[in-house]
Amino acid sequence: MPDDIRVLIRSNLDIVKARQEGRALAARTGFSATDVTLIATAISELARNIVSYARQGEIVLGVVESANAKGVTIISRDSGPGIRSIDDAMRDGYSTSGGLGLGLPGVRRLVDEFIIESVLGRGTVVRVTKWLR
Amino acid sequence: MTKDEIFAEATSVYDNYVEALATGTFEALQSYSRNLSERIIPRGVETHEVVGIVLLLRDVLARSLFAKYQGDFTKLNRILDAYEPAANRIANTVAVGFVQERERVIRQQQEAIRELSTPVLQVRERLLILPIIGVIDPQRARQLTEQLLRGIRTNRAKVVVIDITGVAAMDATVANHLVQTVEASRLLGATVIVTGLSPEIAQTIVNIGVDLGKMNTVGDLQGGIEQAERLLGYKVVPAGEAAAAA
Amino acid sequence: MEVPILKQGRYLIATIQAALSDEDLLQFRRALLDRVIQFRSRGVVVDVTALDVMDSFATRTLRDITYMIRLRGADTVIVGIQPEVAFAMVQLGLTLEGVATALDLEEGLAHLEQRARSSS
Structure with a gap:
C-alpha cells in the first residue's frame, strides 16, 4: 500500500514516535477518542516488544478497507530471536524478559484481529487490525 | 396516503x-x-x-x-x-x-x-448511580463503561453504585467487562459498589477467576446507596431526630 | 524532557507534561526519590493528566515509584488518569493494584491529608 506509514524502531525513543503516528492516523480515519487510545496503546506495546526482544525492527501503519468496513492495521516486524512457543507467549502472565508478561495477550484484547507468525532465529511478525464501527 | x-x-x-x-x-x-x-x-x-x-x-x-x-x-x-x-x-x-x-x-x-438504557445518574454530589437493565452484550457493556468513565470525570464522582438487579444473565465476556469497569473507575479515583448481584452472576464472576472479595458488593441498591453515603461522609438521619439532636 | 517536581509543605507534586520516553521515566523516578529523601516528604502526588497512553512500561514504572517511595515511609497517589487511558489500561490487564489513585490534584492532596490524619 502506498500510503503506509513506516516507523523504524531502534530505541525506546521510537516507541513514542510510532504511537504518535498511529494516534494521528487513527484519528484521521475517524476512530473515537477511546479507540484512538486503544490503537496507540497497542502500538506502544508492539514497539516495546521489538525494543525488548529484538532490539530493532519496524512498525508499519496503514488504513484497510473492505467492502463494508474500514480500519487501521498495524504490522510489527523484527528479525530478532523469534518466539519459541506462541501458545505460551499468548498466555497471560508469560514473559521471557522479566516484564509483566502481559504484552501480547493484552494487545490482542485491544484490537479486533490479531495474527502472529514467528520463526526461531529469523524473527517475528505481528499483524493486528482494528475496525471502525 | x-x-x-x-x-x-x-x-x-x-x-x-x-x-x-x-x-x-x-x-x-x-x-x-x-x-x-x-x-x-x-x-x-x-x-x-x-x-x-x-x-x-x-x-x-x-x-x-x-x-x-x-x-x-x-x-x-x-x-x-x-x-x-x-x-x-x-x-x-x-x-x-x-x-x-x-x-x-x-x-x-x-x-x-442504547443511550436511554444506560443512564448515568447523579443522585448526590460526587455520587453516581448506574442502573443496568436488560440484556448486556459486549458492545453495550463497552458503551456503558465509556459513558460511566466520562461521567465520573465530568461529575467529579468519588463513588459509583452499579446496580445490576435488572440483569437476568451474564456470560463470561460481559462479566469480564463489569470487572474491567470497576477497575477502570478505580484508576480514575472512584470507588465502585456493585449491588443486586444474583447468585448466578456471582458464580460467573468467580468462574472467570475474579476474587469477589476484592469487589465491593452490597445486597441491594438501597444498601449500596447507604454505603456510598457513608464513604462520602454523609450521615443520613430522619429530620425529627436531627432537630432533636441539635 | 524533565518532569517538574514542586515542593508544597510536606508534599511533593510532580506533573508529567508530555509523553515520556523510557529514559525520561527512569530519570523521573530517580529525581523524585532524591527529592523525597532530601525533603523528608510525607506524600507525593504524580499528575498524569497529560499522558495519552499508559503502556505496560509506564504503568510498571509508576507502580515501582510508589513502592520505593513507600519504603521511605511516604504515600504516593496517582492523579489525572484519563477515561480513555483507564479503559485501555484495564483491557491490557494493567490495574495498578496497590497504588492509590484520585481524580485530580485537589483530590490527590485531600487523599494524602486523610492518610496523614488517620496514621497520626
Whole structure:
C-alpha cells in the first residue's frame, strides 16, 4: 500500500514516535477518542516488544478497507530471536524478559484481529487490525 | 396516503424517471429517492410498496413504448435495448435509496435506545448511580463503561453504585467487562459498589477467576446507596431526630 | 524532557507534561526519590493528566515509584488518569493494584491529608 506509514524502531525513543503516528492516523480515519487510545496503546506495546526482544525492527501503519468496513492495521516486524512457543507467549502472565508478561495477550484484547507468525532465529511478525464501527 | 398525495408523488416519480432516461444521469433521482424515503419511512411505508410502485411504472412505460412503436419492430428493439437497462437502474436506485435510508433510521433508533438504557445518574454530589437493565452484550457493556468513565470525570464522582438487579444473565465476556469497569473507575479515583448481584452472576464472576472479595458488593441498591453515603461522609438521619439532636 | 517536581509543605507534586520516553521515566523516578529523601516528604502526588497512553512500561514504572517511595515511609497517589487511558489500561490487564489513585490534584492532596490524619 502506498500510503503506509513506516516507523523504524531502534530505541525506546521510537516507541513514542510510532504511537504518535498511529494516534494521528487513527484519528484521521475517524476512530473515537477511546479507540484512538486503544490503537496507540497497542502500538506502544508492539514497539516495546521489538525494543525488548529484538532490539530493532519496524512498525508499519496503514488504513484497510473492505467492502463494508474500514480500519487501521498495524504490522510489527523484527528479525530478532523469534518466539519459541506462541501458545505460551499468548498466555497471560508469560514473559521471557522479566516484564509483566502481559504484552501480547493484552494487545490482542485491544484490537479486533490479531495474527502472529514467528520463526526461531529469523524473527517475528505481528499483524493486528482494528475496525471502525 | 391520500389520493392527491399519491398523484403528486407519482407525478414527481414520473418526472424524475423521464429525466433519468433523457439525461442518463441519476444524481437527481438519487436525491429524490432519499428525500422520498425520508418522508415516507416515518409513515410506515414498506419496502415492497416502494419497489412495487417503481416496477409498475417501469412496466407501464414499457407498454406505452410497445403501443407506440409496434409498427416498427427494429426501432422498438433499439428503444428497448436502451430503455431496459436504464429502467432497471432506476428501479434499483430508488429501492436501494429506500433501504439505505431505512437502515440509517434503524441505526439511529438503536443508538437512541442504547443511550436511554444506560443512564448515568447523579443522585448526590460526587455520587453516581448506574442502573443496568436488560440484556448486556459486549458492545453495550463497552458503551456503558465509556459513558460511566466520562461521567465520573465530568461529575467529579468519588463513588459509583452499579446496580445490576435488572440483569437476568451474564456470560463470561460481559462479566469480564463489569470487572474491567470497576477497575477502570478505580484508576480514575472512584470507588465502585456493585449491588443486586444474583447468585448466578456471582458464580460467573468467580468462574472467570475474579476474587469477589476484592469487589465491593452490597445486597441491594438501597444498601449500596447507604454505603456510598457513608464513604462520602454523609450521615443520613430522619429530620425529627436531627432537630432533636441539635 | 524533565518532569517538574514542586515542593508544597510536606508534599511533593510532580506533573508529567508530555509523553515520556523510557529514559525520561527512569530519570523521573530517580529525581523524585532524591527529592523525597532530601525533603523528608510525607506524600507525593504524580499528575498524569497529560499522558495519552499508559503502556505496560509506564504503568510498571509508576507502580515501582510508589513502592520505593513507600519504603521511605511516604504515600504516593496517582492523579489525572484519563477515561480513555483507564479503559485501555484495564483491557491490557494493567490495574495498578496497590497504588492509590484520585481524580485530580485537589483530590490527590485531600487523599494524602486523610492518610496523614488517620496514621497520626
